[in-house]
Amino acid sequence: MIVDDEPSILELAQRHLENMGYSNITACLGGQIALEQYQASTNPFDIIISDLNMPEMNGVEFLRHISEADYSGGIILLSAEDERILEVAKDLAKARNLNVLGYVSKPFKRKSLEPLITGYTPHFSVTDNTSDSLLDEITEEELRAGINGDELLVAFQAKTAIATDKVIGVEALARWNHSERGVLPPLTFISLAERCQLIDALTYSIYRKTLSQMRDWLDKDIILEVSVNVSVNSFTSDGFVDFLINTAEEYNVNPEMIILEVTESQLMDNMLECLEKLIQLRMKNFGLSIDDFGTGHSNMTQLKQAPFTELKIDRAFVNGASEDATARSIFESSVNLAKKLHMTTVAEGVETREDMTLVKELGCDQIQGFYKAKPMFADEFEEYIQSVSKA
Numbered sequence: 001m002i003v004d005d006e007p008s009i010l011e012l013a014q015r016h017l018e019n020m021g022y023s024n025i026t027a028c029l030g031g032q033i034a035l036e037q038y039q040a041s042t043n044p045f046d047i048i049i050s051d052l053n054m055p056e057m058n059g060v061e062f063l064r065h066i067s068e069a070d071y072s073g074g075i076i077l078l079s080a081e082d083e084r085i086l087e088v089a090k091d092l093a094k095a096r097n098l099n100v101l102g103y104v105s106k107p108f109k110r111k112s113l114e115p116l117i118t119g120y121t122p123h124f125s126v127t128d129n130t131s132d133s134l135l136d137e138i139t140e141e142e143l144r145a146g147i148n149g150d151e152l153l154v155a156f157q158a159k160t161a162i163a164t165d166k167v168i169g170v171e172a173l174a175r176w177n178h179s180e181r182g183v184l185p186p187l188t189f190i191s192l193a194e195r196c197q198l199i200d201a202l203t204y205s206i207y208r209k210t211l212s213q214m215r216d217w218l219d220k221d222i223i224l225e226v227s228v229n230v231s232v233n234s235f236t237s238d239g240f241v242d243f244l245i246n247t248a249e250e251y252n253v254n255p256e257m258i259i260l261e262v263t264e265s266q267l268m269d270n271m272l273e274c275l276e277k278l279i280q281l282r283m284k285n286f287g288l289s290i291d292d293f294g295t296g297h298s299n300m301t302q303l304k305q306a307p308f309t310e311l312k313i314d315r316a317f318v319n320g321a322s323e324d325a326t327a328r329s330i331f332e333s334s335v336n337l338a339k340k341l342h343m344t345t346v347a348e349g350v351e352t353r354e355d356m357t358l359v360k361e362l363g364c365d366q367i368q369g370f371y372k373a374k375p376m377f378a379d380e381f382e383e384y385i386q387s388v389s390k391a
């Protein structure tokens with residue numbers, strides 16, 4: 001799909017693509033039309049090439065919509081703006097889990113477009129292995145049945161201390177073992193759960209399963225901190241905070257070993273409403289973490305106000321940051337900010353040796369990423385932890 005508000009650019013792009021041997025091309029005059037085409041299409045697009053600056057719906061807005069629709073193909077940005085804007089737009093798109101192959105400045109030439117396209121093989125990772133079944137949207141009833149029918153599972157991803165290279169904790173990540181669609185990643189159901197008031201039930205299920213697993217590990221002398229994702233609106237639900245506290249007691253797990261993660265973007269829109277609950281949890285010694293940091297818009301004052309103990313830097317500013325000046329500087333200033341506020345820093349999405357080197361250099365405390373370990377179910381995780389503690 002090519003999206004641009006100038007017919008001449010559309011024509012040019014189409015010609016380049018045809019000369020490169022591609023035939024199945026959808027050209028859209030502007031973001032609004034592109035979105036309609038996207039929604040109407042039953043076949044997924046492999047690559048979307050989009051202009052940024054368009055009237056009505058601009059490229060950034062268009063990308064937000066397709067990321068909300070869980071688009072998992074490649075994206076190429078196109079713009080006449082300067083490179084810095086392209087860089088920032090690219091970071092933003094990455095932060096929204098879009099797979100950005102690169103950008104091309106206008107007026108563009110075939111030779112700048114071609115390597116981006118030919119270097120790309122549409123890949124279907126854990127997060128998009130369900131793309132076919134996703135064509136039928138998941139319904140509220142289906143999700144409710146899934147949660148009530150105990151179909152949720154927990155995957156665990158290691159958090160490793162940089163100074164000692166030891167696994168010190170895990171993040172619990174929800175999976176849905178759907179009876180017909182297979183194992184689904186959270187991207188496909190968390191926002192639905194939030195929209196239809198099923199998120200508390202979901203968190204109850206994940207939290208309980210996680211603590212039960214933790215109890216089992218503690219009994220086997222596997223001692224790990226555990227991080228659980230919590231949707232910010234849950235804090236103000238009746239009984240939610242008591243549930244967190246009482247369940248920890250029930251499983252005899254010290255809240256000092258439990259970290260509650262809240263995404264930065266949700267937090268900043270709801271800080272005042274949930275501050276009291278956050279303080280209450282902190283007084284019980286729960287750890288509190290700001291997740292996906294860098295994608296929201298928090299300021300120093302807000303961060304100082306809230307009793308957070310950990311800051312997780314979003315993978316958009318970690319993975320590939322050694323070659324990306326903008327991402328690197330956001331990463332670096334986030335680490336410095338966290339240090340000033342005495343928070344532990346965790347770099348998410350460390351995938352390569354280069355990422356690892358940079359994370360060490362910038363003085364981050366912990367890493368979580370494919371470079372060390374992917375999310376695994378409990379049995380496999382236990383084998384992993386045994387293999388690394390022997391090494």
Ligand code: C2E
Nearest residue numbers: 173174185186190206229230231349350351368369370371
């Ligand atoms: P998150 O909390 O930021 O979790 C980290 C996500 O990054 C996980 O995706 C993990 O698999 C992925 N990841 C970790 N290392 C790497 C890496 O090196 N490279 C790449 N490309 N990705 C990496 P996952 O499991 O798909 O979860 C996505 C998001 O869904 C989570 O992001 C979290 O916001 C949400 N989520 C997961 N479980 C729950 C839950 O129980 N409750 C709520 N409210 N949200 C959840």
Ligand code: MG
Nearest residue numbers: 171229261291
């Ligand atoms: Mg998280």
Ligand code: MG
Nearest residue numbers: 291292312348
């Ligand atoms: Mg995160």
